[in-house]
Every structure is written in structure tokens, then in C-alpha cells.
Amino acid sequence: MTQNRLGSLYMVASMGGFAVEDALFKVATQSIPTGQALTMFGLFGLIGFASLSLLKAERVLHPQILSRPLLLRSASELLGRLSFALALALMPLSSASAILQAAPFVVVVGAVVFFGEHVSWRRWLAIGFGFIGVLLIIRPTPALFDPVSIFAVLAMLGFSGRDLATRASPATMTTRQLGTLGFIVMTVAGVILWSVGGGTPTVPPLMTTLALLATAAAGILGYSFVTLAMRTGQISVVTPFRYSRQLFAIIFGFVLFGEWPDLLTWTGILIILLCGVYTARAGRIDRPNP
Template identity: 55%
Template sequence: MLRSGPLLMTVSMALFAVEDMFLKSAMQEISVGLALSAFGLGGMSVFLIWARLRGQRLFHPAIVTRPLLLRSTSEVLGRLFYTLAFALAPLSLVSAILQATPLVVALGAVVFFGEVVGWRRWLAIALGFVGVLMILRPGTEAFAATSIFAVLGMLGFAGRDLATRASPPSMSNVQLGVYGFLMLVIAGLIMIAVTGPGPLPGPRASVELGLAVAVGVLAYTSLTAAMRVGEVSITVPFRYTRLLFAMILGIAVFGERPDLMTWAGSAVIVASGLYTIYRSQRGAVSLAKKPV
């Protein structure tokens, strides 16, 4: 069981990277808003059927609670900006910035949940943000304004993760999946209202959207299963494999060529995140051993 957690996490990260690849490819033909709406509608339909087959009610009373409303808002903002980012910027660059999400979550846990962080973790968080700046390089010719969308998307996902921690445990992962994909539909409709629907998808884009839905549902399911088996401290670090898969797909499919600074910044972010996870788990073990 200990080994299945990291394996499932790695599989889910690979699937998420493939999902991004299909969406990015489809958005070369159709608008971002239409792609998001279609993808969200497809994924929501799958989880709605799943919920009904399991006899779960579709509208849980907790959906109107503050944590769920914050989660939904963060999901919309995160998905909207993240999708804009990898539609306009290299997939490898956007995925590298996304890896800073755990660092922002750690910072948010201090601010909103009162968690105690020592100077080592503060240093690791600071270095992680330095890694983001290494990739962005503001004020230089290498800076791309579209990469700001990746930062905003990353902040949205961090807010979603923090709100999820405060979500009522009575909600199942299938129900959260329904609401999560519903937020994608809403994000897509917001984009359509601003930019217009654009052209309808042709055969190629339709197939890519369908594959993105199938892969996205499998990715979400694998991620949920990964967090339920084995030890969290062993499983969570394998989230960073998503960057590797995104880099490979970006280079192989879209002909991207990340420069040395992007590789270096990515390494700093991943190392900082892994150390933050290590220190948090070590601190939890120390508290557990402390005599009462």
C-alpha cells in the first residue's frame, strides 16, 4: 500500500500533463472560453452520472458554506488564468510556475490556520519565490507578460487547496468533482462573455476535447486514490513529477525549448517545495512524540 500511493500520484500527474496538452492543442482551433466550457461540461457530466450510480445527492447543503464558496471562487480564478496561461505561453514555463503552489499553500496555512513555521521553512518558501522570479525575469527582455496569468492561476489553485482543507468532511470526492468541473463551465462562460464564443470545434478539436475530459477524470480519480493510500509524506512529493511530464510534452509536441534559467528556476522551486514538505512532516512527527 505504501508503494501504490507514489505510483498513483505519478500516474495522476502524467495524466494532468496530458490533459493540458490536449486542451492547449484544441485551443489552437477554438477559443479558451469555449474549450473550458466544453471540458467542464464533459467532466461534470461524468461525475454527475458517477454520483447518481453511487446514490449520492447532487446538491450537498455544504455547497453554500463559506469554505465551499471560497473554494469555488478560487477554482474559477485558478482555472481561468491557468488555462489562459498555457494557451498563450509555453506549457513547460506555465507548469514550472504552477509548482510553487505548495509553497503558497504553506504560507497561507500560517496566515489563515495559524500553523507554526520555523526559519528553515520560511527560507525554503522565500527561495521558492526566488525560483519563480528566475523563470519570470521581470524587467528583462526575456519577461513575457502572458506568464503573469500563470502566477495568477497558481494563486487561485493555492486558494482552492486551502479552502478544500476547511471543507466539511461529509462531502464525497465525487461531489467535489461535480462542483470542481462546474466551476470550469462558469470560468469558460466568463471568458465567452468577454471575448465571444469564437468558432465551433472541428473534428480534430472535438476529439481532443473528448480525450481531455477522459484523461482529466482519470487524473482526478488517480489523485484522490493516491491521497487515500500509503503515507501522505511519501506520496505528496511525487506531485512534482508533473513538471517533468509537462517539460517532455512541451518539447516533444509543441517544440518548446526551455532556456537554462527556466530549468534552474524550476529546480529551485521543486527543491524548496520538497524541503518544505520534509520539514512539515518532521515537525508533525516531533509533535506526535512530544509527551503530553
């Protein structure tokens, strides 16, 4: 199996994990404050990844945790987690996830700028049309624009920066150590959101606690696979497979929350998905798999 194909499979697996994480987190925020839910989620995931490192007899925190790429990664993660937690709490799941699908376009541009990857005119054209799809969902006009969608846009930018910085992270840093760092940042994001947003601390119902434990488990799987994906194959070929997350989000949004996108949102989603598929195919046409 080629590195690009393996990386693509890792990406699809990670998107499935993240879609489950998003749905369960949204369920949890319906009974406790968003900041409290994010803090608990972060702590559960931190304990999970740290335990995996201890089982492997490796250091929980990598010595280069304060290096420039990892500081940039943590700052991007903080922005992404804060913003997406708010987006999930305030927006329909399918819409928040759809805006997040612009991340592959940003990551591909970053791969060109920072890693010197080749991107053909075909993929640049797909990136342009994909951006139009995002605009159809955001609807940046005074009459139709929903200010809450800004949180999803900021989350998209944050997660894009995180993924690019993951590529530049030390090769000696394991997926478990990267996950531990990520969930430390998530916990910090939860505390910040809890402090700023208020919300009286509550003893969460048992089902909410179980939902957050399951959220952490899904997040650990998603985090592990996306790290493997960003370290396997070409970024510009592997990244478009992020679009599989949208399909999961539509299903979970309908089944769990009764959400159903309107016609304009469906149009934007369809454009983004088609551009993602085309970008992946154009990558194989323009350059043979290694």
C-alpha cells in the first residue's frame, strides 16, 4: 500500500472519530455549561493519552514541548478548541462541521507556502470553488449572516494551523505525546471558556459523564489517526479526505438532534464535497504516488 493511500485511510478513520466526538460533546453541552464540558473532556483525554505513554514506558511530556513548532501548534489548538466548542454549542452540528471542511483548502495552501509542495492549477481551481461552497454556508450578507458562524471559521483556521504544525513537529515525538499536549491545551481552553463565559459548576448527570468519557475515547482515536495521517504521504493528497467528516456529521445531526440543512446549506456542502473529491483525484493525476 502506498504512503498516500495509507495516509488517506488514516484520515478517514480520524474523521469518523472526530464526528462521534462532536456529536457526543454537543449532547453533553445540553445539560452542563460548555466550558465545564470542554474542561472535563480535556481532562479525560489527557488521562487517557498520559496512561498510554506510561504503558509504553515513555515520557509523558516530550523534551521539545516548548520548541517553536509545538508552541505554534498549541496556540492553534487553543484557538480551534475554544472556537469549535462554542460553535458546537450554538450552531447546528452539520453547519458547524461544514464550515470546518474549509480546513483542507487552508492546509493545502500552507503546504505550498511552508513545505514547498506542488499544487497544480486543477487543485487551485478546486480550492477556489470550495471556498464558494463555504461562503454559501456562512452567507456573509447583512440579511443572512449568522454571527455565530464566526466561531466555526476561527475553529477552522485554528485546526488548520495545528495540522500544519503537526507536520513540522519533531519526528521523535510520538502520537501519544502529541495527544497529551493537545488535551492539555484543550483543558486550558475549557478553563478559559468556563471563566469567561460563566456558568455555575454542576454535578453532571451520569449519562453526561458517560457521554464525555465516550467523547474522550473517540477524540483519542481521532487525534491518533489524524496525527498519523499528517505524517504519512503528501499533505495535499491526504488532507482532502477530511471531507468524510461531513457525511458523518449530517447523519449524527439528523439522528440525534433532528437537524436537516436547508437548500443553500446543502448546495454549499455538495460543492465542498465535490471539490474535495476532485482535489484528491487531481493529486493522483498530477503526481504519481510515492
